[in-house]
Each structure stands twice: as C-alpha cells, then as structure tokens.
Amino acid sequence: MRSLSLGGSAAAALLVGLSAAAPYKPHGPQGPRYIVNQERADAVKEAFQVSWDGYYKHAFPHDSLRPVTNEHEDDRNGWGASAVDAFSTALVMEKWDVINQILEYIPKINFDKTETEVSLFETTIRYLGGLVSAFDLITGPLRDSIDQTPDVEAVLSQAKRLADNLKVGFDTPSGVPDNNLYFNPPRRKGSTTNSIATIGTLVLEWTRLSDLTNDTEYAELAQNAESYLLDPQPALGEPFPGLLGTNVRLEDGEFVDSNGGWGGGTDSFYEYLIKMYLYDPERFPEYRDRWIAAADSSIEHLVSHPTTRPELTFLAMWRGKELRFVSQHLACFNGGNFILGGLTLNEPAYTEFGLALVNGCHETYTGTATGIGPESFAWQDTARPLNASNNPPAPRDQAAFYDDAGFWITSGSYVLRPEVIESYYYAYRATGDVKYQEWAWDAFERVNETCRVGSGYSSIKDVNQPDGGGFHNFQESFWFAEVLKYSYLIHAEDAPWQVKADHTNEFVFNTEAHPVRVAAGRETLKR
Ligand SMILES: *[C@@H]1O[C@H](CO)[C@@H](O)[C@H](O)[C@H]1NC(C)=O
Ligand SMILES: *[C@@H]1O[C@H](CO)[C@@H](O)[C@H](O)[C@H]1NC(C)=O
Ligand SMILES: *[C@@H]1O[C@H](CO)[C@@H](O)[C@H](O)[C@H]1NC(C)=O
Numbered sequence: 456m457r458s459l460s461l462g463g464s465a466a467a468a469l470l471v472g473l474s475a476a477a478p479y480k481p482h483g484p485q486g487p488r489y490i491v492n493q494e495r496a497d498a499v500k501e502a503f504q505v506s507w508d509g510y511y512k513h514a515f516p517h518d519s520l521r522p523v524t525n526e527h528e529d530d531r532n533g534w535g536a537s538a539v540d541a542f543s544t545a546l547v548m549e550k551w552d553v554i555n556q557i558l559e560y561i562p563k564i565n566f567d568k569t570e571t572e573v574s575l576f577e578t579t580i581r582y583l584g585g586l587v588s589a590f591d592l593i594t595g596p597l598r599d600s601i602d603q604t605p606d607v608e609a610v611l612s613q614a615k616r617l618a619d620n621l622k623v624g625f626d627t628p629s630g631v632p633d634n635n636l637y638f639n640p641p642r643r644k645g646s647t648t649n650s651i652a653t654i655g656t657l658v659l660e661w662t663r664l665s666d667l668t669n670d671t672e673y674a675e676l677a678q679n680a681e682s683y684l685l686d687p688q689p690a691l692g693e694p695f696p697g698l699l700g701t702n703v704r705l706e707d708g709e710f711v712d713s714n715g716g717w718g719g720g721t722d723s724f725y726e727y728l729i730k731m732y733l734y735d736p737e738r739f740p741e742y743r744d745r746w747i748a749a750a751d752s753s754i755e756h757l758v759s760h761p762t763t764r765p766e767l768t769f770l771a772m773w774r775g776k777e778l779r780f781v782s783q784h785l786a787c788f789n790g791g792n793f794i795l796g797g798l799t800l801n802e803p804a805y806t807e808f809g810l811a812l813v814n815g816c817h818e819t820y821t822g823t824a825t826g827i828g829p830e831s832f833a834w835q836d837t838a839r840p841l842n843a844s845n846n847p848p849a850p851r852d853q854a855a856f857y858d859d860a861g862f863w864i865t866s867g868s869y870v871l872r873p874e875v876i877e878s879y880y881y882a883y884r885a886t887g888d889v890k891y892q893e894w895a896w897d898a899f900e901r902v903n904e905t906c907r908v909g910s911g912y913s914s915i916k917d918v919n920q921p922d923g924g925g926f927h928n929f930q931e932s933f934w935f936a937e938v939l940k941y942s943y944l945i946h947a948e949d950a951p952w953q954v955k956a957d958h959t960n961e962f963v964f965n966t967e968a969h970p971v972r973v974a975a976g977r978e979t980l981k982r
Contacts, residue, residue: 479807479886484982486957487887492946495896499943500548502903502912506935507545507553509910510537516560522911523928531577531932532569535560539585541935543969546592547952548943549600558601561586562609566617572644573636575624576653578617580723580967581932583660586614588969590667591962595972596951611667618664618673625676629708632657632680648702648711655684655724656966658731663971683708684724685745694775695756697748699724716772716779717753718786718831723966725749726788729796733963735974743800750796750805753789761834762841764861767818768811769834777845781833781865787816787874788966791881798885798956801982806885813878817894820875822860826901827918828875830866856919869923870914871906871930873937873968880941884954892945899942937968958982 506520514520514527518536521528530536538557545553566582590610593601601607623641624632634653635644661677664670683703687693692700692710700712701720715721728746731739757770759780770789771778790813797806819828834857839846849857857863876895883891905923906912912934917924944953951961952970960978962970 479803479810481803482887482956484957486955489887489949490889490892491948492892495946496943499899499939499946500550503544503548503550503935503939506911506930506939507541510930511556513910519932520911520930521928522909522913522930523926525910528929529571531581532571532573534564534566534569534582536581536932537935539582540932540967542585543588543592544935544940546589546597547940547950547970558606561613562606564613566613566620568639573621573638575621575632575634575636576656578621579657579660580965581936583614583617583664584965584967584969584971585936586610587660587663587667588965588971590614591972592952592970614664615668618661622673622676625680627705629683629705630676630679631683631703631705631708633705646705648704650701650720651684651699651703651724652719652721654680654703656727659727659734659963659965659971662734666974685741694773695752697745697752698773713775714773716786717770717789718772718783722785722788726792726966729792729799730963733795733799733960733973733978734971736980746796750793754808760837761861762837763858764818765837767815767861769815770812771836779845780836781831783831784828784872784874787828788877790816791878794881794885799980810882813882816875816878818861820898822862823918824921825905825918825923826897827869827905829864829918830868830870832862833865834862864919867917867919867924868914869918870927871912871934871938873933873941876938876941877968880945881954883945885956895942895945902938933967940968
C-alpha cells in the first residue's frame, strides 16, 4: 500500500485547479455501471467499414488512402500500415470479414525490405504494437471465435521478424536507440540524439514481445534504453522532479536540453511509465515512482488557467524552469493518463485532476467553428504578470476568439488525431458519467460531418472554418487504430479489452490504442 503522495504545495495547487469542477467520488468496489448505446456503436462501426472499404479498394496493400483522389501513399514503409493498424479495431468490433482479410495478409508482409527510412518508434507503436495486440486478442478473449490456423502463429512470428530487423537501432555506444534506420541490410542512419518519446515508447511493445516469445533480448534492449530516462543525467535533463528535457545523446545517454511538456516529442514517455506498472507491477515499480514524480510536479508547477476563462485547466510546457503557455491536441491524452494513474494507484486526486484536464480539452473542441479541436493552441496565464515575456496576449486577430474560448489557435489543422476522444473514454470508464459519452458522440459526429470525403475520411486544414478549410487528402492509419476504436468502445458493451475501474484490467492500451494483454493475464493490483 502506498501512502498519499501529493506534497503540500501540490495538493494546494490541485485545489486551486479544481475549484470549478464537480468533485469526483470514487465508485464502490464494483466500479461504475456503464450504459451500452448500440445505435452509436453501430454508427462508428459503419464509419470503420466505409474507411476500410475505401482503403481496401484504392490503397491496400499500400500504407494509407488518399480519399479525395482514391490514391495510395506509402508513408510507413509500404507494409500496409492501415491494415495492421486497423487489425485490433476490427477485432474488438468483431468485424469478421475485415479480420479475415487482414489475417490472410499478415504472413505475406515482407518486413525484411523497404525502400525508405524506417522510424523505430512509428514502426514499434503501429506495426509491432498492432501485431502483438492482435495476437493477444486472438489467442485470448477471441480464442473461441477464430480458427487457430497457422496464420495466427504468423502474427507473432512476423512481429518477431520485424523486431529482429529493428533491433540494430539499439546498437549504439549507450544502448539508447537511433530512431532512424534503413533495412536490407538493417543499419542505422547515424543520428546523434533521440527524443524521450521515441526512446520511452518502445518498452511496452518490446517487453510484451519477449514475454510472448520467451526471448528476453527485446525487453532487455528497450528497458536498458529506458534506464537513462528513469535516472536522467546530467541535472539539466530534469528541470522539475520527474519532468525532463527532450533530447538524449546516443553516445552516452546524457540529456542535451531542458525543454519539455506533455506534447509531441516527450508525451508517451510519461504515458508508458504508469502503463508499464499496470502491465506488471512486480517488474516495474520504479516506473510507477517516476510517473508519480512527473504527475506531482505537473500539478505543482505546470497548472495554468487562461485569463479569459480561469475556470479552465491546461498544463504549460517548459524551457528549463520557464513556462510556456502553449499546448497541443497531442497533449490532450494527459487527462486520460492522469485518470488511469488515479485508478491504478487508488489515488482519486489524480483522477479528479485528469477530469479537469479532460474538461479543458473538451473546450478546445466546443470553441471552434467545426466543433473539432486544433493541432496546437495557446493562452495567457492568470497567475503570471501579463507583461512577462513568456506570457504574451492573444494576437489581435484572435482576441475576440480568445475572449470566448479561453485559448487561441496556433495551428488549425486536424489530422484525425484521437487524444481528446481517448481521454473522454478514460473519463467515462472511470466515472460512468454519460456526459463523456455525449462528448465523444458529439466529437465523432463533427468529425464525420467535416472529414468524411470521397472514399474515406481526410485530415483537414482549419478547424475554425465551418467546412474545415479544405482537405489534406490523407487518411492516417491511426484513424483506424485509435479514433474509431475509442469512439466505438465508449458506447459498446463491456468486454475483456475494455479499460476497467475496479482493478480487473486484462489489457493495457499502447499509445496507438492497441490493447496489449497485461503480464499476469489480469490486473493484480488491489484497492
Ligand atoms: C514460453 O514459455 C511458457 C512457459 O514455460 C510456455 O507455456 C510457452 O509455450 C512458451 N512460448 C513460446 C513461444 O515458446
Ligand atoms: C511589468 O510591469 C510591472 C508593474 O507595472 C513592472 O514593475 C515590471 O518592470 C514590468 N516587467 C516587464 C518585463 O516589463
Ligand atoms: C456520417 O456521414 C454520413 C455521410 O454524410 C452520413 O450518412 C451518416 O449518417 C453520418 N453518421 C453519423 C453518425 O452522423
């Protein structure tokens, strides 16, 4: 049992941050009751089928669909990224025709060959995560629904083959991996640094692969790399306790800057700390401790409220100890991550704080013309001097928007990202409050209205133009893996892969929303 970890000033900051929010009451031992909304779940499945049909007809087995022109793009090495990323979503939706199409395809992928540069991180979270998750689902809760043919074994052997090609990335003086690789033969590009997100978001997938294959090498490589992030050196790498810089030298594992946040480049390093503890509390207590340090420091140092909407809570980013009052759609996973931390550690204060962050990100959706939140945004902080150089006012052309919305837009695109709906999903699973189902449904309807075009769904250019300001003509593979999965699960019936609030989790989601079976098969933590 752990004692309450929030220090006095963190607790005080928390109270200020939550003054406007309704208090969160932890549910009883049975967890909240969930409401199934079959009509909505079916509507999301329909959107999945439309997206899949467009991809399958016009792009498969290439990576991604360009839905406006019915063309394809190989943006992820040409191994069929959308098919692999769609796999676990098709499985949890139990869409058998699609499952069979993908299952038949997996053994045919040639993971030894690609013409283009390979990202260790992207390949891990999309392909390796997708394969390992599908294997866990097919050999676990869906075991009786799927013929256990040789194609099923191929899902795991293909994951191993891919990792065997990727592992050259770790062949650096420190073992901190090079994110940039080439294949055939596998080799490093020769980068000198890597970021904490792309170093620290391998450990779940690579550890799971070791646990499934009984070959410890994958886990050892990823955990050795992570060890430099758990004990950051030198001191400049940790400007606040548990909150780190971004870039690490491959030569010696030392940090080269003090700039960070919960956004791109750093985000999922923090996310995986608590997820590894949920995956296996026996092996990863240190990861838990580092998540707690990061969470407490965030509450103590990063909480920020916009001058025009002081009831909203955002987390600032930092340059050394100087804060920057900016955030991103990517960072909106943080609400869900605090909620998961609160559930896992029996600390309602983290859950309550997470719900306040979810509320802030919800406002970034309701504030725009499309009802979809922007790629990045900024605000002026209430607690710091309004003439401070790091606390500028809204640009003149967005002053009126800022008055109403509590943020202004610094990049207006929407590239089919999941993080806001992802956090609604955790909020719903933690509380059972149907408000979060309504928010998720509203977001899904707005995305459906604005992004549906041609043979699928496309990224858009400007969330603050009623029509989305035009299309990028690109359907990201994570549309299948993440947006459609979370939009579906929040309305769907309970199932072994759903996030649980009563310590009965059987799965933990990787950062690409692929559910990975926890090490013991079922959560071993207790209230
Ligand atoms: C790994 O070891 C476990 C326990 O010894 C065994 O049940 C399992 O079949 C092994 N898996 C593989 C892929 O060898
Ligand atoms: C901000 O305003 C205060 C009070 O008017 C003044 O004392 C301070 O020097 C100003 N700071 C900057 C950075 O201009
Ligand atoms: C999504 O958009 C399509 C095409 O406009 C429409 O037919 C469908 O009803 C929409 N679905 C939802 C859930 O709004």
